[in-house]
Amino acid sequence: MSTFVVGTAPPEQDSAGTARPPGHRFRWNWRVATPYLLLAPAVLLELLIHIVPMLIGAWISFINLTQEYIQSWTSAPSAGLSNYKVALNFSGPVGKSLLHSFVITLVYTLVVVGFSWGIGLATAGVLQRPFRGRGVLRTLFLVPYAVPIFAGIIVWNFMLQRDNGMFNQLIVSDLHLVGTRPFWLLGNNAFFSTAIVAIWRSWPFAFLMIMAGMQNLPNDVYEASSIDGAGTWRQFFRVTLPMLRPVNTVLVLMLFLWTFNDFNTPFVLFNNSVPPSADLMSIHIYENSFQVWNFGYGAAMSVLMLLFLLLVTAIYLPIARRRSHSVSA
Numbered sequence: 001m002s003t004f005v006v007g008t009a010p011p012e013q014d015s016a017g018t019a020r021p022p023g024h025r026f027r028w029n030w031r032v033a034t035p036y037l038l039l040a041p042a043v044l045l046e047l048l049i050h051i052v053p054m055l056i057g058a059w060i061s062f063i064n065l066t067q068e069y070i071q072s073w074t075s076a077p078s079a080g081l082s083n084y085k086v087a088l089n090f091s092g093p094v095g096k097s098l099l100h101s102f103v104i105t106l107v108y109t110l111v112v113v114g115f116s117w118g119i120g121l122a123t124a125g126v127l128q129r130p131f132r133g134r135g136v137l138r139t140l141f142l143v144p145y146a147v148p149i150f151a152g153i154i155v156w157n158f159m160l161q162r163d164n165g166m167f168n169q170l171i172v173s174d175l176h177l178v179g180t181r182p183f184w185l186l187g188n189n190a191f192f193s194t195a196i197v198a199i200w201r202s203w204p205f206a207f208l209m210i211m212a213g214m215q216n217l218p219n220d221v222y223e224a225s226s227i228d229g230a231g232t233w234r235q236f237f238r239v240t241l242p243m244l245r246p247v248n249t250v251l252v253l254m255l256f257l258w259t260f261n262d263f264n265t266p267f268v269l270f271n272n273s274v275p276p277s278a279d280l281m282s283i284h285i286y287e288n289s290f291q292v293w294n295f296g297y298g299a300a301m302s303v304l305m306l307l308f309l310l311l312v313t314a315i316y317l318p319i320a321r322r323r324s325h326s327v328s329a
Helices: 030-060 082-088 093-126 134-141 149-159 166-174 189-215 219-227 232-243 245-260 264-269 281-290 295-328
Strands: none
Touching: 030 295, 082 093, 082 295, 093 189, 093 245, 093 281, 134 189, 149 166, 149 189, 149 264, 189 245, 189 264, 219 232, 232 245, 245 295, 264 281, 281 295
16 A cells, blocks of 8 residues: 655656656645735835835935935935934034934933833822722823824913913913913923923823733732731832833833834924924934935934934843843742
8 A cells, every 4th residue: 555645746657667756746735824924914014114214214324315316316426424424423513413402302201201100100000999980080091192192282282372371371370370471382491391291192001001010910919918917008119010020111111212202292292393492303303304404414313313222222121131030030
């Protein structure tokens, strides 16, 4: 009796009756191919939307693409590393303004991430235990995250107006906390206004992530710690925070990357006229690219910004992983 291998042709025989080596016959396996077919549209869109534009932007950083070559941008002359040299020359005007924007963006990111994470953690902890009206509060807290970005920021722009804004009406006319109406969208106050709006937009996401993480914490640990005499605050710092470390690791990194790249908040809040105190790097790159019409400088700044965020990620993740291992050990 002859046996065959599935997927191969049966042994062939010549005229003398000698068996020939079996020839492989192609057979489509849907079980193997289905995952790749399902991933193909996502991979294609990722290439078209992110990878290809990123590579083109990196190439633009090495050419002298100015207003003169917009119509025929592929024929722009090569600039080599001159765009990067000008951007990193902190004694020159371009490098000095870029450094100023970097410092403002870094401080802005730390403030927004810190307050967003802190408010989200506090509200998630308060709403963890059941009480009457908890569902309503959870829904209200998620409203800033559900409101469209542009609509929410435009409302804040009306609220922060000097003459007829609701905020000045409250603190000057109603509560009489100050005597004059401050300019919240000009000068140094512009930085704090931008940070407040960004915190208003970001903390509901932190609240949602932390609340979801708290739902999976085992009650046995809290019962054992309460038997050992641990109070609410001690349980929070010794039990809740250590067990939420994986969630907080991802959450803080996501908030940092999103906030550092924030463009919508200052652009919509100040109607395309951002004060120097709120000159974030995304706005700075936009102005150098679409107002100064030097796309080579803008692309070089974008690449430097990307390298900084990759460096932050590469340093942050091993440190967070090492601390998680030390706590679990």
